Amino acid sequence: MILHRAPFVVPVSRPVIIDGGVLVADDKIIKVGRFKDLNFESAVVCDHPETILTPPLVNCHCHLELAHLAELGQKSGPENFTGWVRELVAIRQEKVDDGLAAAARELAELEDSGVGLLADIGNLPQSAAIGEKSRVRVIFFQEMLGLAQDAARENIRLLAKDSRKNFTAHAPYSCAAVLLKAIKEKARQQRRIFSIHAAESLDEKQFLSDASGPMRDFVEDKGAWDNSFVAPGCGTINYLNRLDILDERTLCVHCVHVSEAEIAIIAAKKAKICLCPGSNKFLGVGKAPVSMILKQGIMPGLGTDSLAGNLHCSIWEEMRILSRQQPDIDPALIFTMATRGGAEALGYKQYGMLEPDNKAAMLAVSFKQGREKEVLEFLTLTGKDIRIRWIR
Numbered sequence: 073m074i075l076h077r078a079p080f081v082v083p084v085s086r087p088v089i090i091d092g093g094v095l096v097a098d099d100k101i102i103k104v105g106r107f108k109d110l111n112f113e114s115a116v117v118c119d120h121p122e123t124i125l126t127p128p129l130v131n132c133h134c135h136l137e138l139a140h141l142a143e144l145g146q147k148s149g150p151e152n153f154t155g156w157v158r159e160l161v162a163i164r165q166e167k168v169d170d171g172l173a174a175a176a177r178e179l180a181e182l183e184d185s186g187v188g189l190l191a192d193i194g195n196l197p198q199s200a201a202i203g204e205k206s207r208v209r210v211i212f213f214q215e216m217l218g219l220a221q222d223a224a225r226e227n228i229r230l231l232a233k234d235s236r237k238n239f240t241a242h243a244p245y246s247c248a249a250v251l252l253k254a255i256k257e258k259a260r261q262q263r264r265i266f267s268i269h270a271a272e273s274l275d276e277k278q279f280l281s282d283a284s285g286p287m288r289d290f291v292e293d294k295g296a297w298d299n300s301f302v303a304p305g306c307g308t309i310n311y312l313n314r315l316d317i318l319d320e321r322t323l324c325v326h327c328v329h330v331s332e333a334e335i336a337i338i339a340a341k342k343a344k345i346c347l348c349p350g351s352n353k354f355l356g357v358g359k360a361p362v363s364m365i366l367k368q369g370i371m372p373g374l375g376t377d378s379l380a381g382n383l384h385c386s387i388w389e390e391m392r393i394l395s396r397q398q399p400d401i402d403p404a405l406i407f408t409m410a411t412r413g414g415a416e417a418l419g420y421k422q423y424g425m426l427e428p429d430n431k432a433a434m435l436a437v438s439f440k441q442g443r444e445k446e447v448l449e450f451l452t453l454t455g456k457d458i459r460i461r462w463i464r
Contacts, residue, residue, distance in 0.1 A: 073097040075115040076463060077107045078123045080439065080447050083426040084412050087404075088447050094125055096432035104426050124437040124447055125463070126407075127426050128188025129387040130414030133267065133325045133346045133375025136202050137194035138164075139178040140171035142379035149356050153273035154286035156355055160380055161294075175202045178385060183208045185386055186435045186460045189415060189423045191267060191323075191375070193240065200237070207464075211418060213240040213267055216255060217247060219291060220298040224248040231258050238262075243269040244308055245279045245287050248301065249315055256317050265321050265419055267346075271308040271334075272326035273357040280304055280311055309334035318343045323417050325375060326351075327365070328358045335361070339368040344417035347409065349393040350384060351377035362398050366405065373414030384456055392455035403448035410452075435460045 074096050081092030083104050093107040095115060103110055111117075141163055150156035179202060182190060189209045192202065195217075203210025214237050218224040224247070231239055231254055241247045241255045252268075259266040271277070278285035283303040291297045304311040309330055312318050318341035325346045327338075338345065347360050365372055374394075376385045387410050394406055415424030422430050438459040439450055451458075 073102065073112060073115040075107075075110055075112060075117045076120060076125060076434070077117055078120040078125045078436070079442065080124045080444065081426065082124060082126045082407070082447065082451070084127055084408055085425045085427055088444055090444055092125065094426055094432075094434065099432050101426060101428055101430050101432055103428060120436050120463075122438060122440050122442075124439045124451065125426070126435045126437060126451065127411050127424055127430075128433055128435055128462075129186045129410050130373060130418070130424055131182060131187050131190045131376055131387050132323065132373035132414040132417050133348060133377060134182075134190055134192050134385070135194065135378035135380070136175035136178055136192045137171055137196060137199045138378035138380040139385075140167065140169055140174035142174075144380040145354065145378070145382050149354055152275060152286060153355055153357055154275045154290050156381065158290060170196065170198070172198065172202060175199065178379065179203060179206055179208060179210070182385060185388060185456070186462070187387060188431075188433055189418065189420055191265075191418055193267065197237075209420070209423070211238065211265070213238045213265075215240055215242050216251065217242045218251050219246055219248055219301055220296050221248060221250075221300045222298070223296065224251040227251055228254045231255065235262075238264050240265075240267045243272070243276065244311055245276050252312075252317060253315055256315075256322075259321065260319075263321070265323055265417075266317070267323040267325060268312070268317070269326060270312065270324040271329045272352075273355070274329060276308065277329050280306065280308060307331060307334055309337055313337050313341070320344075321419065323373075326357075326360065327372075328352055328360045330361065332361075332364055335364050335368045335370070339370055345370055345372040346375045346414070346417060347372045347394065348375045348377045348382075348390070349397060350390050351382045353393060353397075354382050359397055362394070362401060366401070371405075371413040371416065372409050373417040374410050375414075386456040388454065388458050389456045391452040395452045403452040406452045407448055432464070434463045436463055
């Protein structure tokens, strides 16, 4: 047994522990508490001075496959969301490189920053191999698009052929209703998470309202409009609810343009939410109503989205942005989003907290201030410049 001791331990499931300890054995946490209460004679004590011990971070929405398009994320923010999508598609089509080497480098950087669990969304089947040799637990979802009926039917045939993969839908504006329902039904049968971009932009809201606007123009320009889509005339969450998409294994990513009534629907269906404040800021789509989401009893997770639509791929930076944008939210809640919230959203409850029977992996975060009340502010406000090392 090893007893890790630090001035501060952040279990997430309970308040910060001063002069705390985490007792581990056989890659499992045995006990967490005050050091003096855990002083087992048979344990080897490992001291971590000037350190905060925390669980690893969780990134519950990332597109590693787009890491080689980081040049797009380094530009000034786009004029509108659909304009950014146009540029993304155009640049990607020009690239000879499939981006897998850049994706592997990005995953390594995420691990170095303290991410232990990650949901990766990709369109290429070969992207499933990106995380195979990583110590990060990577859950890969192959994303489907198909608004026109022919494309939708082809993807439904693909669903029937492969029973092993995690398939998911891109968004309600890029998938026909029949395809959304088919993907969700397969996820239900496999008892897997169904992740979907939801209520991200005003362009999406307009398209679902009356099938008009920049998204309609884009779909027509790409030759993907066949007049089969019937606008539901409501918001994204109401639309997904009508299609029976929402349940405890549905992860709604972004949720920027949602009403209080729609948040209530998410809560009632026990669906999950992933916030991506960095991407939302870069793309200029707005800010998620986080206080309303928390008020409904939903603990969201955090995601970085892609380097094509975010200046950084860092959960520490996502926490910093969210803290700056919404300073009234308790830092303890924001850190919970980056850990337990994301783990629960992905259905991996053995991650995200320092608790008995959970994995023994943890982060040692350098911290010299030394006062308890500053611990969570430091964790949520420092951003990408924070210094960490892994304890495994």
